[in-house]
Amino acid sequence: MKKLQSKTLLDAIRSVSQNTFNVKTIVQNTKVNELQLNDTSKKITRKSLQAGKKLKKEASKIPGWYEYNKVFNINYDEPTSSEINSSNHFFNSADTKYEWSVGNFTDIPGEKLRKKYEARTTNSSNEAGLKKKYPGKTYVPFELVNGLPEVTFLGKSNVGKSTLLNNLTTDLKNSALNVFAKASKRAGFTKTLNSFNIGNRVRFIDTPGYGYRSSLEQGDLTTEYLLHRKELVRSFLLISGEQGIGELDKAIIDFMHQNGVPFEIVFTKMDKVDNLVKFRESIDESGLLNLPTLPRLIFTNAYTSKTCSKRYGVDLLRSIILQSCGLQSGLKSSRKKQK
Ligand SMILES: Nc1nc2c(ncn2[C@@H]2O[C@H](COP(=O)(O)OP(=O)(O)OP(=O)(O)O)[C@@H](O)[C@H]2O)c(=O)[nH]1
Numbered sequence: 638m639k640k641l642q643s644k645t646l647l648d649a650i651r652s653v654s655q656n657t658f659n660v661k662t663i664v665q666n667t668k669v670n671e672l673q674l675n676d677t678s679k680k681i682t683r684k685s686l687q688a689g690k691k692l693k694k695e696a697s698k699i700p701g702w703y704e705y706n707k708v709f710n711i712n713y714d715e716p717t718s719s720e721i722n723s724s725n726h727f728f729n730s731a732d733t734k735y736e737w738s739v740g741n742f743t744d745i746p747g748e749k750l751r752k753k754y755e756a757r758t759t760n761s762s763n764e765a766g767l768k769k770k771y772p773g774k775t776y777v778p779f780e781l782v783n784g785l786p787e788v789t790f791l792g793k794s795n796v797g798k799s800t801l802l803n804n805l806t807t808d809l810k811n812s813a814l815n816v817f818a819k820a821s822k823r824a825g826f827t828k829t830l831n832s833f834n835i836g837n838r839v840r841f842i843d844t845p846g847y848g849y850r851s852s853l854e855q856g857d858l859t860t861e862y863l864l865h866r867k868e869l870v871r872s873f874l875l876i877s878g879e880q881g882i883g884e885l886d887k888a889i890i891d892f893m894h895q896n897g898v899p900f901e902i903v904f905t906k907m908d909k910v911d912n913l914v915k916f917r918e919s920i921d922e923s924g925l926l927n928l929p930t931l932p933r934l935i936f937t938n939a940y941t942s943k944t945c946s947k948r949y950g951v952d953l954l955r956s957i958i959l960q961s962c963g964l965q966s967g968l969k970s971s972r973k974k975q976k
């Protein structure tokens with residue numbers, strides 16, 4: 638059954654992968670600090686005597702589309718400002734460590750061992766032998782019980798997966814973006830599954846983009862990961878706001894829905910959406926809002942280079958990621974960034 642679904646997705650990829658899309662150069666020259674997601678209106682009132690003008694100016698810069706994070710998620714409670722602060726603190730202080738890149742599912746650390754172990758335990762007569770091999774209270778190898786929750790970022794080539802991943806793990810005061818997940822103007826840049834350990838609490842898995850310049854093997858690898866990786870707790874499907882929801886995105890949503898893969902949808906590059914009315918209509922017409930799984934729709938734009946824009950929605954996404962891993966308030970990273 639699962640095999641069948643995986644084939645359906647690959648067929649969809651095959652038929653859509655001919656499509657090409659424009660990759661526009663980003664030319665933006667505003668450099669400003671990220672706004673806190675805290676209740677800005679309250680802040681303006683409280684501080685109006687001293688810094689009213691400045692805050693009003695900042696509040697008026699919040700882009701119109703940011704409101705969609707409320708409008709399209711009425712079935713979900715918004716994270717509280719203390720949850721937002723706590724997740725910001727976690728990601729800003731947690732040390733992000735690149736761990737591995739693989740081109741084959743079985744090369745993911747632990748997967749070969751797991752397969753071996755599972756094959757052995759299906760035959761109960763092997764139990765005595767296993768106890769001998771892995772002595773102690775449990776005979777499950779350490780490598781298999783030491784997993785962290787994993788979240789993965791999916792989407793078409795060039796949608797901004799690597800860039801968003803960098804934004805999530807980087808404090809804006811630290812200008813060294815692009816250090817961890819490599820981002821590129823060239824579509825089809827990421828070719829492997831890449832793992833990043835965030836403060837020893839969660840792993841982020843960057844995936845190769847579907848579609849333009851991606852091979853079927855890359856699609857296969859991601860599909861296998863989605864279906865079989867036990868540590869995977871939530872997938873975030875990225876859709877470019879600029880390009881809107883395409884056939885391939887719908888095929889992936891269908892695939893995840895039918896196979897019970899829990900997912901949320903993240904709209905990226907919202908700063909590049911010219912016509913918000915059209916954009917909103919396209920969401921209404923897409924059927925996303927009628928999905929029985931009711932995924933969250935998260936609207937974001939990333940900080941893309943030293944000279945390029947400010948980011949919105951990143952702190953909201955940070956909080957949702959921790960929530961989906963069962964990690965939230967008061968969470969401390971066990972490995973901190975070096976100052
Ligand atoms: N304006 C704007 N540009 C963005 C944003 N996010 C990413 N980009 C740009 O889009 C391009 C592609 O970004 P990547 O992060 O490499 O995209 P990807 O999805 O990882 O691409 P593949 O690895 O090829 O699948 C880069 O030039 C980024 O700078 C955004 O929010 N706004």
Ligand SMILES: [Mg+2]
Nearest residue numbers: 798799826827
């Ligand atoms: Mg990438």
